[in-house]
Amino acid sequence: MLAVAPVPQAGARKGVAQRKDRATGIQLARLLDGINYHRKETWKWQRVMQQPLTRYSASAEKVRSVAYRRWVMHLWIQRALDARERALNPPHKAEWLCIHRYEGAWTDPNAPYYGGLQMDDEFQVTYGRRLVRRKGTADHWTPLEQMWVAERAFKTRGFWPWPNTARSCGLI
Numbered sequence: 001m002l003a004v005a006p007v008p009q010a011g012a013r014k015g016v017a018q019r020k021d022r023a024t025g026i027q028l029a030r031l032l033d034g035i036n037y038h039r040k041e042t043w044k045w046q047r048v049m050q051q052p053l054t055r056y057s058a059s060a061e062k063v064r065s066v067a068y069r070r071w072v073m074h075l076w077i078q079r080a081l082d083a084r085e086r087a088l089n090p091p092h093k094a095e096w097l098c099i100h101r102y103e104g105a106w107t108d109p110n111a112p113y114y115g116g117l118q119m120d121d122e123f124q125v126t127y128g129r130r131l132v133r134r135k136g137t138a139d140h141w142t143p144l145e146q147m148w149v150a151e152r153a154f155k156t157r158g159f160w161p162w163p164n165t166a167r168s169c170g171l172i
Contacts, residue, residue: 038076
């Protein structure tokens, strides 16, 4: 009987180890899902701001460590939060909202000027080419996307594309 007793214990240990491996595998998969979710969230906001996307080396997919994947997920969570905060607050948001008050509705489809900041075709293609390709004219863009396209133009042109409304807002 003594010779038989160790055999079930060895089998029991093997079953526990298999369950632990399965649980770790599930945890690793969930962490990878979280990493991918927050990476896509980060990239969404970076696209709104027309910024380069943060590079992703896919190292978390190669390394089978719960601690490492947890660290990578927290890194992407922080990146997503930071990108969201920046995207929701363009540098001249108050100024764009003032200009918008004197221009059209955010969804204004009337040519030759579109959207809430009344952008013409040339302006849209010059400063928002990817959005034009993906969504069409500015009346199909979100207000944030319109403001970020205007921010891009602002770097070289200031508020001059809106001379009358910018003057009404005290910007020029």
